[in-house]
Amino acid sequence: MSPRLLLLLIPTLVCAAPCTTATTNCTEWLTLGKSARSLIYRSHPLDQKNENIRRALIMVHGAGRDADNYFRTALAAAFLGGALDDTVVISPRFASNDGRSCKDTLASEEINWSCSGDSWRSGGVAISNGTLTSYDFTDELLRKLARKDSFPNLKMIVVAGHSAGGQYVTRYEMANQVHEKLGVAVLYVVSNPSSYAYLDSARPGAENASCASFDRWPYGMQNRTGYASKLSVEKLKDQLASRPVVYLLGELDTLPLAGFDSSCSAMAQGASRLARGQAFAAYVKEKYRAQHQVTTVPLCGHNARCIFTAEPALKVIFPTQ
DSSP states (O other): OOHHHHHHHHHHHHHHSOOOSSSGGGEEEEEETTTEEEEEEESSOSSSOOTTOOEEEEEEOOTTOOHHHHHHHHHHHHHHTTOTTTEEEEEEOOOOBOSSSOBOOOOTTBOOOOOSSSOGGGTOBOSSOTTOBHHHHHHHHHHHHTOTTTOTTOOEEEEEEETHHHHHHHHHHHHOSOGGGSSSEEEEEEEOOSOOOOSSSOOSSGGGOOSTTTTBTTTSSBTOOGGGGGSOHHHHHHHHHHSOEEEEEETTOOSSOSSOOOSHHHHTTOSSHHHHHHHHHHHHHHHHOOOOEEEEETTOOSOHHHHHTSHHHHHHHOTTO
16 A cells, blocks of 8 residues: 555544543534533544434433433443444533532533433523523434534434433423434433333322422423423323333432432332333333333442443344344
8 A cells, every 4th residue: 555545544544433432532512602602522423424323322411411321321322332432422511500519610602501301311401501401402313413514314313311310211202393303213211210201190009199399390390491391291101102202211220319309299109110111111111002112230229330231231232233
């Protein structure tokens, strides 16, 4: 091979190599509106043409908003699934600084997402921009991934999340308005959230629905705010039932640990995260005919790395690998 030809090939080879460190080298900004922006970690640039990419894995972090750690977990899953080279791995950061419980350092024009009340995990409105919700962030990310000028061979987008990220994904699945418009299949993987948004007043046990707030958003359909308030209850029901979902539930996620929601509204859904996931999946199947899948991951508790690097999870996310 001539030196000139080798020089021409080098940029292509460098561009195709996945970025696999949770550092600024593997980040870029996603712009929302005119100037607001949020950070993502990614294994491949989103604005460069890459014909090798056939799958995207978006991993939503938990309440700690540690997108760097979740990026590492998602990369580990892609490595074990033999999919690093043909998967773009992404971990968005929902940075928040309310001066109290959440004190992330925000960059210039970085969106400040609410971390309490109707927060980022349920499509809440941003603190710094009342026209944006946290679900608008993922809407824009999905539209960007579906562009053929960047990823012409993309066949599947997996939107996954654990714990608070699982809450984000289960509610985003039922509420988002881009799913059918992308031209790319989307699978939602919900792992070990503390609560779900029920579609009516039914709960696993009638005696559990004792508090006045048990059916209010984000636990139910009443008093919806943010992104979800734009849709009718009937629309939310239809979308939840018709879209593909896999619930990844840790066999050992049975203890009230790691930010477990013990509020009356959450306890109405079950005594543990495992029980709540099993009950919600059975409820949407029996009452709304949702064809959702439940996968129980053996020997895993409330641990994202354990869940997403286990063989049952790899088969869900990378079924063709």
